[in-house]
Amino acid sequence: MPDLPADTPVDRLARATPPTLARKVRGLSDRTIAWIFVAPTILLLLAINIFPLIWTIRLSFTNFRANRPNEPVEWVGLRNYQRILTDPDIWQTMQATAHFLFWTLFFQVLIGFTLAWLINRKFRGNDLMTTLIVIPMMLSPAVVGNFWTFLYQPQIGLINYAVEFVTGIPASSFTMLGSVSLAPWAIVIVDTWMWTPFVMLICLAGLRSIPDYIYEAAEVDRASKWRQFWTMTIPMVLPFLMLAVLFRGIENFKMFDLVVLLTGGGPGDTTLLSSIELKREAFEKWRTGYSSAYAIILFVTVFGLASIYVKALNKVKER
Template sequence: MAVSQRALEAAGLGGGRGRLERLRQWREQEHVFGYGLILPALVLLTCLVAYPFGMAIYFSLSDYWVGSPGQFVGLTNYREILGNDVFRQTVQNSFVFTGFALTLKTLLGVWLAVLLARDVRFKRVLRGAVLLPWVIPTALSTLGWWWMFDSLYSVVNWTAIRLGLISAPGPNWLGQTNYAMAAVIIVNVWRGLPFFAITVLAGLMSIPREFYEAAEVDGASSRQRFWHVTLPLLKPVLAVVILFSTIFTFSDFNIVQILTRGGPVNTTHLFATLAYQIGLQGGNLGQGAAISLFLFPMLAMVVFLQLRYIRRD
């Protein structure tokens, strides 16, 4: 830069220097610099999130098939979907799946966090071990669960039979309706529990010790301390984690796609797996997009609550 300025001056182009200086001053302004820095992110998110979202809405209102852009058909796709038994089953599945998985993750997560917060040895190793299911690629660890739930060689059944808990041959986990739902819920809890436990643990650590000491002086039992000190103070952290997990449990794809592909007889289909089956494998992009847009109300609700929560902070 310095060289070019000197070159410009030597060439008698003093005005050029002034222009460069003015450019420098212009971009040093806080708002210009601020917009400049955020621009790449905004362009990316507009082109690859907002625009596709608009496209999804357009697809859902047209009879768009893979390779043949269709015509505008209004709400036909939605009407067809809502009249479809498989879709109704999917709605029910999604709520059952999310409801059970979230409840279990919350209860077990708080319990695990309380245990990890105690003064134990090997704290770091324990935390590392507990967090592992959340870090390993879900699709790959679900393959392990698939093998553990195998119809013939299931290690779960093998153990339960040897312990005398069930009689041979045991349930076909991924082939019987209620068992299949239980299996996908178990794997989702297994994968999501670390996230709950570690974040709640961080929340626990931020509670000042004095609160507990004061409660102890007042003669509160450990159970009372948990209900009247720990839990109320954990509420903000729990709210964020639960909201966050709601949207990502509701929109889950990997676990169901690998374990059951929505079966048996569609009893484990979630919105994402059904949208994949109809929109991609079936080629009906219009209906597929309409199905995945049913995730939107849940997303909107979570966004609304999260934002309200952040603003209140």
């Protein structure tokens, strides 16, 4: 047993000093310290995410109206949900949302991947080209909505004049944003123009992650370019592509600003997306209980679809 040092005045002074916070913390377990660090974030999440969600669920079973806070609130059970799910106008907005979602994803993936594939080749001005292509996604949706409104204007807009130049159809004889048949495509075009670069960037990251030696080995095995593309490029980029679809899908499901600026949901209800209808119910008609139920239905839809999709994505990654 080693000799213990003598009890010096300094030691006695140290023992008399109260333990510092650091010493106290030193006595806590790792798990407790971890909880202390995480607790503020969890509290914040509970306050701004979970509590409003629970509150919204509660409101969805009532007839509460936020513009009449002093009126008695009645419990209406599932009536709000029943009214929403049997309302043909709501299904019309779902249909408009599905049309917008499907075609924007289709075009953005198709064009985004093609652009990424072309940009991935080595050529002079490659970096400049990439920068130019990504400019639209850097713009504010308010700016994009406003200038596309001018581009679509039948009397002064460039789009109508371009169509006249190509097809001979008089520029002022048709209106992209005011026509029932053209307006749903007009918003698809603008969203595709704005967000294709985002898909392109993700695809480009995927393409650049494929090692060159794989292609070199395929060349040695005399695999055709076509075969290399379908059996090597596409499977290796697919997880990236699916990720881009997930991001864009969630974003476009809740699309609001761009479409409000372009068409305001019109003409009629042809471009009335679910999020626009939700805003109208909540903050124009002030049917808070009803709109809470609508919000919950949309949340469950997005959450359910995203969960299924993420599982599929994980399976693709595991292959």
